[in-house]
Amino acid sequence: MKFTAAVIAEFLKGSVEGDPKAIVTDVSRIEEGVAGTLSFLANPKYEKYIYGTKSTIVIVNEDFEPAGNIDATLIRVKNAYKSFASLLQLYEQSKPQKRGISKMAAIAGSASLGKDLYIGDFTVIGENVSIGKSVQLFPQVFLGDNVKIGEGTILHPGVKVYEGCEIGSHCVIHAGAIIGGDGFGFAPSQENNYQKIPQVGKVIIEDHVEVGANTTIDRATMGATILHKGVKLDNLIMIAHNVEVGENTVMAAQSGVSGSTKIGRNCMFGGQVGLIGHITIADGVKIAAQSGIPKSIHEEGVVVQGAPAFELRHYQRCYVLFRRLPDLRNQIIELERKVADLTH
Numbered sequence: 530m531k532f533t534a535a536v537i538a539e540f541l542k543g544s545v546e547g548d549p550k551a552i553v554t555d556v557s558r559i560e561e562g563v564a565g566t567l568s569f570l571a572n573p574k575y576e577k578y579i580y581g582t583k584s585t586i587v588i589v590n591e592d593f594e595p596a597g598n599i600d601a602t603l604i605r606v607k608n609a610y611k612s613f614a615s616l617l618q619l620y621e622q623s624k625p626q627k628r629g630i631s632k633m634a635a636i637a638g639s640a641s642l643g644k645d646l647y648i649g650d651f652t653v654i655g656e657n658v659s660i661g662k663s664v665q666l667f668p669q670v671f672l673g674d675n676v677k678i679g680e681g682t683i684l685h686p687g688v689k690v691y692e693g694c695e696i697g698s699h700c701v702i703h704a705g706a707i708i709g710g711d712g713f714g715f716a717p718s719q720e721n722n723y724q725k726i727p728q729v730g731k732v733i734i735e736d737h738v739e740v741g742a743n744t745t746i747d748r749a750t751m752g753a754t755i756l757h758k759g760v761k762l763d764n765l766i767m768i769a770h771n772v773e774v775g776e777n778t779v780m781a782a783q784s785g786v787s788g789s790t791k792i793g794r795n796c797m798f799g800g801q802v803g804l805i806g807h808i809t810i811a812d813g814v815k816i817a818a819q820s821g822i823p824k825s826i827h828e829e830g831v832v833v834q835g836a837p838a839f840e841l842r843h844y845q846r847c848y849v850l851f852r853r854l855p856d857l858r859n860q861i862i863e864l865e866r867k868v869a870d871l872t873h
Contacts, residue, residue, distance in 0.1 A: 547602030697736035712770025
């Protein structure tokens, strides 16, 4: 990476304030900036760092008004955070891409392999697997029989994809994720034990989905567990059998979705959110971290919090009372004592 401020501004459709010939070769956080790096300022909480940063170039919002002198060259854009993300994508794409098939990979003769692949050491590819062009399979990836992988998809080390599952194009599956493990299906018997219900469905992951490290997505009992286009899952998330997640929904780490729940499009879940099974979540719903969802949410775009969760502003008003409960209890005890004294 080596860019001038003028080139960056042109790419971002922004304007340069300072030296258009300033050069950067790396990126850094604004509070840790060093010469030759590019930073950004989007959150006002970090404004104090821009006046002392050693970063050569800083991307800022168009409406940013400095309160002091700034040594760095500024690039003004409509949205500094989004623009910096675009630059990081450009930087990532400029890196050399791994290519070639390791001699230590085990590939079934019936597998269909696209062009320009990378298949790392000890990767196992089963019978009748179909892999699109420019796919990257890092070491120790396992693809079961009849798996399909779309073009440009990346599976990081140790990803396991069970038989029959389908992953679309330009997806990223991070290390240790397991796609297509059995759903949790057991029927109680008269002998006070449990009979396993075979999980004969599959997982379908559509295009441009990203799945975080050590996340698990269970195959359906019948039919398919589905992640629609553009879904983004953080690390350590559990998606149970027959769940359906709508387009462009995002979930933070340690969230769990129970079986047969249907989640709408453009939803946002904070960390450690839990949903019971067989419910429906409407489009655009936002759920605050550590919330528990015991029933369907039918109102689109609502924001909820709590366990059990309810509407955010109502929750915040109630929370004021939650915090005061010990004091209120003591006041009631004191009033009861005074009433008792008066009646004796």
